[in-house]
Amino acid sequence: xxxxxxxxxxxxxxxxxxxxxxxxxxxxxxxxxxxxxxxxxxxxxxxxxxxxxxxxxxxxxxxxxxxxxxxxxxxxxxxxxxxxxxxxxxxxxxxxxxxxxxxxxxxxxxxxxxxxxxxxxxxxxxxxxxxxxxxxxxxxxxxxxxxxxxxxxxxxxxxxxxxxxxxxxxxxxxxxxxxxxxxxxxxxxxxxxxxxxxxxxxxxxxxxxxxxxxxxxxxxxxxxxxxxxxxxxxxxxxxxxxxxxxxxxxxxxxxxxxxxxxxxxxxxxxxxxxx
Amino acid sequence: xxxxxxxxxxxxxxxxxxxxxxxxxxxxxxxxxxxxxxxxxxxxxxxxxxxxxxxxxxxxxxxxxxxxxxxxxxxxxxxxxxxxxxxxxxxxxxxxxxxxxxxxxxxxxxxxxxxxxxxxxxxxxxxxxxxxxxxxxxxxxxxxxxxxxxxxxxxxxxxxxxxxxxxxxxxxxxxxxxxxxxxxxxxxxxxxxxxxxxxxxxxxxxxxxxxxxxxxxxxxxxxxxxxxxxxxxxxxxxxxxxxxxxxxxxxxxxxxxxxxxxxxxxxxxxxxxxxxxxxxxxxxxxxxxxxxxxxxxxxxxxxxx
Numbered sequence: 001x002x003x004x005x006x007x008x009x010x011x012x013x014x015x016x017x018x019x020x021x022x023x024x025x026x027x028x029x030x031x032x033x034x035x036x037x038x039x040x041x042x043x044x045x046x047x048x049x050x051x052x053x054x055x056x057x058x059x060x061x062x063x064x065x066x067x068x069x070x071x072x073x074x075x076x077x078x079x080x081x082x083x084x085x086x087x088x089x090x091x092x093x094x095x096x097x098x099x100x101x102x103x104x105x106x107x108x109x110x111x112x113x114x115x116x117x118x119x120x121x122x123x124x125x126x127x128x129x130x131x132x133x134x135x136x137x138x139x140x141x142x143x144x145x146x147x148x149x150x151x152x153x154x155x156x157x158x159x160x161x162x163x164x165x166x167x168x169x170x171x172x173x174x175x176x177x178x179x180x181x182x183x184x185x186x187x188x189x190x191x192x193x194x195x196x197x198x199x200x201x202x203x204x205x206x207x208x209x210x211x212x213x214x215x216x217x218x219x220x221x222x223x224x225x226x227x228x229x230x231x232x233x234x235x236x237x238x239x240x241x242x243x244x245x246x247x248x249x250x251x252x253x254x255x256x257x258x259x260x261x262x263x264x265x266x267x268x269x270x271x272x273x274x275x
Numbered sequence: 276x277x278x279x280x281x282x283x284x285x286x287x288x289x290x291x292x293x294x295x296x297x298x299x300x301x302x303x304x305x306x307x308x309x310x311x312x313x314x315x316x317x318x319x320x321x322x323x324x325x326x327x328x329x330x331x332x333x334x335x336x337x338x339x340x341x342x343x344x345x346x347x348x349x350x351x352x353x354x355x356x357x358x359x360x361x362x363x364x365x366x367x368x369x370x371x372x373x374x375x376x377x378x379x380x381x382x383x384x385x386x387x388x389x390x391x392x393x394x395x396x397x398x399x400x401x402x403x404x405x406x407x408x409x410x411x412x413x414x415x416x417x418x419x420x421x422x423x424x425x426x427x428x429x430x431x432x433x434x435x436x437x438x439x440x441x442x443x444x445x446x447x448x449x450x451x452x453x454x455x456x457x458x459x460x461x462x463x464x465x466x467x468x469x470x471x472x473x474x475x476x477x478x479x480x481x482x483x484x485x486x487x488x489x490x491x492x493x494x495x496x497x498x499x500x501x502x503x504x505x506x507x508x509x510x511x512x513x514x515x516x517x518x519x520x521x522x523x524x525x526x527x528x529x530x531x532x533x534x535x536x537x538x539x540x541x542x543x544x545x546x547x548x549x550x551x552x553x554x555x556x557x558x559x560x561x562x563x564x565x566x567x568x569x570x571x572x573x574x575x576x577x578x579x580x
Contacts, residue, residue, distance in 0.1 A: 022408075026408075026411065026414050027414070029414065030414040030415070030417055030418045030421075031418075033415065033418040033419075033422075034417075034418040034419070034421040034422045034425070035422075037418065037419060037422035037426075037430045037431060037433070037434070038421075038422045038425045038426045038430060040430065040433055040434070041422065041426035041428045041430035041433060042426055044428070044433055045428065061427060061428075062352075062353065064351075064427070064428035064429065065348060065351035065352050065353040065423075065427050065428050065429065066348055066351075066353040066355065067429070068329040068330045068340065068341070068344045068345070068348060068359070068429060068432065069327070069329055069429075069432050069438065069442065070326040070327050070329040070330035070331060070340075071325075071326055071327055071442065071445065071446055072325055072326040072330060072331070072332060074446065075316070075322075075325040075326065076325075083446075083447075084442060084446045084447075086447070086449045086450060086451065087449060087450040087451045088450065092428070092433060093432075093433045093434075093439075093449075093451055094432055094433070094438065094439070094442055094451075116325075116332070117356070118326075118330045118332070118338060118340055118355075118356060118358040118359040118362060119330070119340075119345075119348060119353065119355040119356055119358075119359040120353075120354075120355055120356035120359075121353075124356055
């Protein structure tokens with residue numbers, strides 16, 4: 001008793017040893033639990049393609065830092081479109097989603113789900129439902145689509161709430177009959193809200209038109225790409241003066257091909273490729 | 276030794292079943308009441324509170340948000356809308372005023388599950404167990420906040436049994452509710468009062484909020500205590516009783532001030548001597564020891580009657 005200074009234990013004190021050991025144990029346990037929960041959270045971040053978030057949902061990563069899984073958006077939805085994800089549904093447990101083929105978004109003018117969201121996981125700056133981007137329709141089943149077969153179905157086009165903007169019918173020649181027209185449904189990403197009404201109403205057994213998350217429908221051109229016709233407009237003149245004379249591939253075979261006249265390309269001249 | 280003493284039996288014999296269970300009944304009614312605020316909508320079409328305990332809207336005017344869930348959202352990097360901030364402020368304010376862990380005993384839906392587990396454990400007379408420290412929950416709280424930070428998501432909400440249970444019951448029964456079975460088994464077979472008393476990070480958070488609350492249990496009648504130990508047998512946070520009940524100094528406060536006390540009032544119910552009572556934090560009254568039971572005292576009573 002008298003030997004202990006203040007309250008601490010000496011370095012070789014078994015009590016101190018035990019306390020340190022216990023501390024290390026708890027710290028290790030904590031780290032383990034934190035790692036497990038973090039791992040589970042990471043895994044839960046992948047959203048299956050057929051599950052869509054409500055209108056105004058932040059990008060998936062931000063959404064999961066914001067959504068408290070309270071279900072107020074589900075309660076606010078007048079059409080029972082939204083569901084809270086259960087274990088095994090795909091989206092992170094407890095977060096709201098909908099499946100277009102089951103119940104699509106009816107695109108309410110007052111967007112009650114967004115208004116109800118207490119945290120802003122559904123962005124309150126979305127006030128015009130036409131600006132919602134829940135996903136993007138895409139005619140993934142082109143070969144099964146009745147319109148593409150040359151028939152007139154047009155259902156996806158007709159039900160689209162943004163008709164003639166999000167989906168238009170593009171007329172092409174029917175090569176099979178040689179005398180009819182194919183009315184191809186074409187989706188325009190700048191107007192499609194991803195409500196899913198087209199997918200819901202597609203008359204096929206398996207919908208030919210599907211609403212997919214934006215990240216799956218978007219192509220993006222390389223940063224370094226320059227489109228000649230746009231650059232030409234910008235510059236106001238031809239960027240490559242003169243015509244590059246590429247070889248003409250004629251039926252006669254390779255021997256008929258004349259080598260390209262590289263001399264016409266500025267900068268290459270006589271010391272061109274292969275010399 | 277004699278036959279094992281069953282806590283609460285003596286109180287029941289002396290005071291009657293109702294009086295020996297009144298706070299337990301009040302708690303169950305409150306827990307059910309909170310749940311029905313949410314469930315009356317889906318069940319009967321009478322919408323009072325919408326949402327869950329994570330965040331709710333009552334009668335379209337009162338927003339409430341769980342401050343711990345919101346704290347995780349903040350740590351995960353989200354800047355919430357004012358609605359959630361106001362809601363969390365109201366909840367935090369209310370619990371600072373009443374007492375943080377009142378949530379655990381009077382609102383949280385996991386409480387009946389772990390109470391049942393404790394009862395089963397007593398019935399099966401399981402003594403030994405894994406001796407976790409009550410402060411484990413602070414480590415757990417740290418763990419879930421770290422997980423929120425690293426993952427950038429409200430990670431704990433994936434497994435939080437409280438909101439899982441509410442969500443499961445209000446929005447459709449969910450497999451996630453299996454966690455409650457795990458908690459039940461953990462409490463029965465592994466650690467006494469394991470989840471609520473040692474592990475739950477939500478309880479840890481509300482414990483930290485439990486420093487100012489007015490609603491407290493007082494061992495006001497501690498002079499009458501005959502050391503039957505019934506209160507210790509039923510208390511989910513055993514360590515909180517001693518400083519007030521077995522105070523070294525008679526001038527020590529009779530108020531149970533430990534932040535772990537959930538103000539469940541079970542000690543009040545089971546005490547045949549009526550040692551405990553609900554009161555406010557500043558009530559320092561202690562009953563004087565009873566006058567020795569002499570003949571004169573008794574005859575006084577008789578004459579008075």
